[in-house]
Amino acid sequence: MRPALVFGLILCLLLALDGVLFVDGLIRRKAEDATSAKLEVVTSGLGLTDLAVATEARYTRHPAVSDAMAPFMDHPGAIEHFPTGTFWLLPQR
Amino acid sequence: MAQRNLEKQLNILDYALSSLWRRRLKSLSLLLVFAAVIFLLASFQMVTQALTDKARQVLVYTPEITLQKMSVGRQEAIPLAYREQLAGIFGIRRVVPRIWGYYFDEVRLANYTVMGMELGEMPEGARLDTTLSGGAMPGTDERGRVVIGQSIKKALALEGRTTFSLFRPDLSLTSFEVSGEFSPDTDIMTNDLIVMGLAEARDLFAIPAGLVTDLCVYVANPTEIETIAKKISATLPSVRVLTRPQIQKTYQVVFGWRSGFGSICLLTALAAFVILAWDKASGLSPEERREIAILKVLGWETSDILAVRFWESVLVSGLACLAGMTAAYIHVVYFAAALFRPVLMGWSVLRPELHLAPRIEVGNILLILAFTVLPYLAATVIPAWRSATVPADSALGG
Numbered sequence: 001m002r003p004a005l006v007f008g009l010i011l012c013l014l015l016a017l018d019g020v021l022f023v024d025g026l027i028r029r030k031a032e033d034a035t036s037a038k039l040e041v042v043t044s045g046l047g048l049t050d051l052a053v054a055t056e057a058r059y060t061r062h063p064a065v066s067d068a069m070a071p072f073m074d075h076p077g078a079i080e081h082f083p084t085g086t087f088w089l090l091p092q093r
Numbered sequence: 094m095a096q097r098n099l100e101k102q103l104n105i106l107d108y109a110l111s112s113l114w115r116r117r118l119k120s121l122s123l124l125l126v127f128a129a130v131i132f133l134l135a136s137f138q139m140v141t142q143a144l145t146d147k148a149r150q151v152l153v154y155t156p157e158i159t160l161q162k163m164s165v166g167r168q169e170a171i172p173l174a175y176r177e178q179l180a181g182i183f184g185i186r187r188v189v190p191r192i193w194g195y196y197f198d199e200v201r202l203a204n205y206t207v208m209g210m211e212l213g214e215m216p217e218g219a220r221l222d223t224t225l226s227g228g229a230m231p232g233t234d235e236r237g238r239v240v241i242g243q244s245i246k247k248a249l250a251l252e253g254r255t256t257f258s259l260f261r262p263d264l265s266l267t268s269f270e271v272s273g274e275f276s277p278d279t280d281i282m283t284n285d286l287i288v289m290g291l292a293e294a295r296d297l298f299a300i301p302a303g304l305v306t307d308l309c310v311y312v313a314n315p316t317e318i319e320t321i322a323k324k325i326s327a328t329l330p331s332v333r334v335l336t337r338p339q340i341q342k343t344y345q346v347v348f349g350w351r352s353g354f355g356s357i358c359l360l361t362a363l364a365a366f367v368i369l370a371w372d373k374a375s376g377l378s379p380e381e382r383r384e385i386a387i388l389k390v391l392g393w394e395t396s397d398i399l400a401v402r403f404w405e406s407v408l409v410s411g412l413a414c415l416a417g418m419t420a421a422y423i424h425v426v427y428f429a430a431a432l433f434r435p436v437l438m439g440w441s442v443l444r445p446e447l448h449l450a451p452r453i454e455v456g457n458i459l460l461i462l463a464f465t466v467l468p469y470l471a472a473t474v475i476p477a478w479r480s481a482t483v484p485a486d487s488a489l490g491g
Contacts, residue, residue, distance in 0.1 A: 025450065032450055038223065039281070040154050040217075051151075051282065052445055053437065055244075063343055065161065065335060087436045089349050
């Protein structure tokens, strides 16, 4: 078998895997649409302002309603030390 | 003619594949490193995009204006009496006071988010029962009843019990009865929440009567949010006014390449490609120069040699890109970005089940290609062209 054909087969296998993932992604998105109604009600009903992903520090639990300088205000000379602070970029207002 | 050209390109492809196979250890390690760098970049992009999308989708329903009192650069309790001053501003439909804050559980070392409000006053407050997986929201006249998020349920290890206690600031205990729990479908918003009435939250945090944490302001016409926010700022200068568009904007920039972790991902990729480009640009090895010289002696033209090098680069970078991006998608969707969770959630004790569904857009794929494949093609084809233009006898003789 010529090398180009072997490579073509490997490529087809990878693309087929991507195709399966794509179809599964569409199904997942459809299922997610069903849950978005609940999220809308809970956000509106409780007046929520932030995603509950990182719960270790107030400035990554509630970045939208915390100060940009919150990491540094715990005591004079305090430095930001929570790991999530490296992932969540605090916006400048 | 086209058939002949296709056959020629297929033969060149065969030769390029055989050439890569001859140096399989080097080619495979290059492919793996390349794929790993693309995996890192693509994973970061998919995680941040999925979270940004989710925030964009749900924060449309956040309060139109949120008021917090600031003092000495910090947020402090806001007087309920401010509502009377707000009553004079035309266009405000409703002002709802809330008491919310963090309760640190010293036994479990976990932070709970406690929210207290009169649910009947909130928009959609009457429909909150539909977001529960069990039980019901506490009624307006029911005292001591709370609704909890999934992680709180796990942390408190209730196992059939419906009551638990929390400490007030003076270390006296106050008991609560769980009247319902939020559905796992809303985990990304309610995972660490304990929702209770305003009076219970006031009692738990020992906040004096007449003070609350913030005021949610709802306006009659959403297009007037900015105008009303300016009027509130003028009326109450010590108050921080957060509008819904500001909150939404925060989440459009909070996950970005400029964050510490994003910068590390980018710099890692950049460093990998600088090393790669430097290696390639510093010239071909004597064996590769000899191979090119032999091909030229056998009658290959410079363009054919360039085509071989081009195909080699396309095969390695294209395969690495496909494999890296596929692996990144599997990592983000099926393993909930397990490799990023130590940074994304840090030392958090309560962690939501992340169900990330990144969008695959042509623009994002092109961005990854532009960062990775194009520099690699340039870094490999240019030295090959320089070498291929050297006369064959001098290359062999050298």
